Amino acid sequence: MGLFAQNETLNWYFGNNAAFNFKDGKIKVLENSAMNTPQGSASISDTNGNLLFYTNGETVWNKNHQIMENGDNLFGDKNNTQSTIIIPKPNSDLIYYVFSTKNQSTNSDGVQDPQAGLHYSEIEISNTYPLGKIINKNINLRRFTSERLTAVHHKDGKSIWLISVGKIDADATVDTFLNFKIDETGVSNAPISSTVEDFRSNKGQMKVSPDSKKIVVISFAFTVYVFDFDSETGIVKSNNIIGLKIDFGSGFGAFGVEFSQSSELLYISTAFFGGSFSYAILQHKMSEPLTGFDYPPIGKIIFQSSKYAPGSLQLAPNGKIYAALSENDSDGNLIPSSKIGVINNPEIVGEGANYAHDSQSVSPGFSSKGLPNFIQSYFASRIITENKCLVDEFSFSADSYSNITNIDWDFGDGTFANGINVKHIYSAPGNYNVKAILTVNNSKISIYKTVEVYSLPSLKSNQEIVECDDNMDGLSTFNLYTIKQKITNPSLDETLYFYENQTDLNNDNNRILNPENFNNSIPNQGIFVKVINQNGCFETTSFTVTARFVSLGTISDFYTCENSDGISGNQIGNFNGRAIATSIKNQLGISDRTSLKFYPSYIEAQTNTNELIGAFSSKTATIFVKAQEADFSCGGIQSFNVIVNPDPIINLQDTYSICFNPSLKPPVIISADASNDRYEWRNSQGSIISVSKDFILDTVGEFSLTAYKAENGLLCSNSKTFVVENPEKAIFTNIEVNTEDETNNIVTVSIEGNSTYEFSLDNVNFSGNSTMFTFNNVEAGLRTIYVRDINNCEELIFTEVAVIGFKEYFTPNDDGKNDYWNICGLNETSFRSINVRIFDRYGKLIHQITNFTSLGWDGTYNSEKLIANNYWFKADIIDKDNNLISKTGYFSLIRN
Structure with missing residues (x-):
């Protein structure tokens, strides 16, 4: 929808030589700007929409894009968010006021900047000065201020409020609104003061709603402040806070803000801090409760990007909201952009707001962080109506910043009317550009709005559904929805309702509840249908349901x-x-x-x-x-x-077992089902290794059978994969070596398996018939134990064991029994060398055994008896085959 406010806002100058014109509702890029400003700017046109001048708060350019006479060195700062705003003097066609802001600062000597604060300059445009001249310059209104300025009409519809905010002096800890009334006498020297909380930041936009009821102040510190504003008295009252924190350490840092034309929706441009860094535009419905500092923040995210940073937001004459854009370069620095974003439908909640990112070019100019600043109530003038269906009656009214005394209407179809509230019926569907000329305070304001007249569904008449009748009685079951492809375009998003008579259709009574399974009650019954399109517009028609008996004949299987x-x-x-x-x-x-x-x-x-x-x-x-x-x-x-x-029959197991050496046993043969016609046995590589019905299992691996059977003229197949494996071999569970009797080394072996087993030390002579066996008189040294199952089917298993004994304790009390600790089972015949080291609990070496004739350790160190305790040993033994046997452990010294 296009919507256009009064002509003073039709020309926009901002950024780096960027400019637009909104005449007739069509945005046109201008290439004549002489201004380069990173943030704040303002421009103004006459009542016919012709450019008068524009400014960045420091310099003023006239309509010929030249610096206006005396138009430089204004006490503003183009780096401020809202460095300037232009307000025409009420009841004057000659005088305009340019207001400028500059943050207070001090030099190294502590001297304050004399140009800081809020100032205004007076411009005269007359026959004497047709291109304008600043006749009064840099008149101070307040010494301390923030970067924020906005303005709105007084309740009387004539005067205008200039709204400023900031610290009242250098020692102030809170912020104060100073609102200056501008009327036909000029700028008031007695501002209305309203003290509020500390905003904690001078940066960020401030906007008053077009209906002049709310003021919103942005603070970059995760906070948006909302105030009530009385446009009659100029008093600001604290209302609440929109918290933009996600959690304690992250949230949205706000910068720009703007209301929709109805003042019902608020938009906030932000940068997100915490985790990943990105930029976003939030939407908040003003009728919803505010959250204060509660988490999470309120608002819907309608745009998010890690590359493009939205800056100032500004409502435009067409009712859309534009977003200044900067973009991140390859080094992560923000640079100007050749495009800006636009919220196309700012009166719609959620995605329907239709934010189009970087969709509006400003080339050859560039956008940065700022857009021009205007009197917000200029945008309050709007046509109020809704799109309707053809033949439905439109109601038209309008709204503005002051009382409307008359409206002249042009409905865009060649018809006209006069009145505050009028009605109109269009004769054809389509888009119509409606123009309303409002009379407000004896001034004429032209506004526009594009309305759409929705078309009705286009339906064909005299159609029928013909279904099959199985008994020639003229009755059948019908899916009434199949009529859609005959009476309308079936691809359209339309809803159909069905009725059995015209009266029910007219009154929307007794809808057919099961139209997809409808049984007619009489042959050739008439059905009535209402078709509703996606815009809610409907049309009606009727059709006939007919049953026809047709015999096709017998069909083979x-x-x-x-x-x-x-x-x-x-x-x-x-x-x-x-x-x-x-x-x-x-x-x-x-x-x-x-x-x-x-x-x-x-x-x-x-x-x-x-x-x-x-x-x-x-x-x-x-x-x-x-x-x-x-x-x-x-x-x-x-x-x-x-x-x-059915599948050819395959009766095979998933797994078969064959002996480890199958040649020692009769062959294992499996057979395919004899009812099949053909067989293919394959190995794991997919190669066919047999086509016989029977298959000999003589090796382990994965195999498959594919069986084929011809039936009903088709050759069908079925496959099964199976595995051939050896029996699970036994495992050693325990081996005990006993060398306490130096004349008889004993080794006891225990295994776990699925058979009965024989045991051997030479793999030739086997003994035993169980899962346990004891060897006696085992020669000391490193020995190999062999085990096989008595059926000679499992794989032989074997392991090595060191036949060496380690005493668990000794009692050196000179009684001739167990007086020495040593390693048992060692001799020079079976072993080449021995090295046994004994340590106390602290790791100190206290004894060493290096020859086979040693009695062992007697429990002393340097001829002193050691106390009863645990001691540790490390033994390195080499047998006759040069095998190294290493053992570690501990034992106890016991004294009575």
Whole structure:
């Protein structure tokens, strides 16, 4: 929708030589700007929309884009968010005021900047000064201020409020609104003061709502302040806070803000801090409660980007909101952009607001962080109506910043009217540019709005649904929704309601509740339908439901293999619907102009529901084919059978076991089912290794059988994979070596397995018949133990064991018994060398045994008896085969 306010706002000058014109509601890029400003600017046009001048708060350029006479060195700062605003003197066609802001600062000597604060300059545009001249310059209003300025009309509709905010002096800890009334006498020297909380930042936009009821102040510190404003008294009252924190350390730092034209929706441009860094535009509905500092923040995110940073937001004459843009370069620095963003439908909540990112070019100019600043109530003038359907009556009214005394209407279709509230009916659908000339305070304000007259559904009459009749009684079951393809474009998003008579349709009573499964009560029954399009517009018509008896003839059966769907054993197969349709047409001599469709049941064929499309899956079942003529009428319904051939039988196990050495045993033979016609045995590489019915298992691995069987004219197959493996071999569970008796070394072996086993130390002579065996008189040294199952089927197992004994304790009390600790089972015949080191609990070496004749350790150190305690040893022993045997452990010294 296009919506245009009064002409003073039609020309925008901002950024780096960027400029727009909004005349007639069409945005036009201008290439004549002489201004380069990173942030704040303002421009103003006359009541006919002709540019008068523009400024960045430091310099003023006239309509010829030259610096205005005396138009430089204004006490503003173009780096301020809202460095300036232009306000025409009420009841004067000659005088304009340029207000400028500059933050207070001090030099190294502590001297304050004399140019800081809020100042205004007076411009005269007259026959004497046709291009304008500053006749009074840099008149101070307040010494301390923020970067924020906005303005709105007084409640009287004539005077204007200049709204400023900031610290009242250098020592102030809170912020204060100083609102200056501008009327026909000029700028008031007695501002209305309202003290509020500390905003904690001078940066960020401030806006008053077009209806002049709210003021919003942005603070970059995760906060948006909302105030009530009395446009009659100029008093500001604290209302609440919009908190933009996500959690304690992250949130949205706000910069720009703007109201929609109705003042009902608020938009905030932000940078997100915490985790990943990105930029966003938030939307808040002003009728919803504010959150204060609660988490999470309120508002819907309508735009988010890590590259483009939205800056100032500004409502435009067309009712849209524009967003100044900067973008991140490859080094992460913000640079000006050749495009800006636009919120196309700012009165719609959520995604419907339709933010179009970088959609509006400003080339050859560039956008940075600022857009021009205007009197906000200029945008309050608007046409109020809603789009409607053809033949529906439109209601037109308007709103403005002051009382409207008259409106002249041009409805855009060649008809006109006069009045505050008028009605109109359009004769054709389409878009119409409505113009309203408002009389406000004896001034004429021209505003526009594009309205859309929605078309009605276009319906064909005298149509019918023809369904098949199975008994020639003229009655059948119908899917009434199939009429859509006959009476309208079936691709359109339209809703259909059905009735059995015109009266019910007119009153919307007794809708047919099951239109997809409707049974007519009389032959050739008339049905009435209301069709509603996506805009809610409707049209009506009627049609006839007719039942026709048609016999197609007998259809032969169709077959498929059970595993044709890729799954064996589910009794379901795949059928090629296209091939079946071709075969049926050939069988029955049906024309190619007739389409055939398949359904699971007769009633579903009648109602055209649950069609089996293309290749369909089915168990053995009865299927119904429906012949549909070119006019969508029924050309007959006939049943036929689809039959799923069962899988060829395979009765094989998943796993077979053969001996480790199969040549020692009779061969293991498995057999395929004799009912099949052909066999293919394959190895794990997929190579066919046999085509016989029987298969000998003589090696381990993965194998498969594919069996083939011819049935009903089809050769079907079935496959199964199986594994051939050796028996699980036994495992050693425990080996105990006892060398306490120096004349008889004993080794006891325990195993776990699925058979009975024999044991050997030389792999030649085996003994035993169990899972445990004890060897006696075992020669000391590193020995190998062999174990085999008595059936000679499992794999032989073996392990090595060191036949060496380590005492767990000794008692050196000179009684001739167990007085020494040593390693048992060692001698010079079986071993080459020995090195046993004994340590106390602190790791101190206290004894060493290096020869085979040593009695061992007697419990002393440097001839002193050591206390009873635990001691540690490390033994390195080399046998006759040069095998190293290393042992570590501990033992106890016990004294009585």
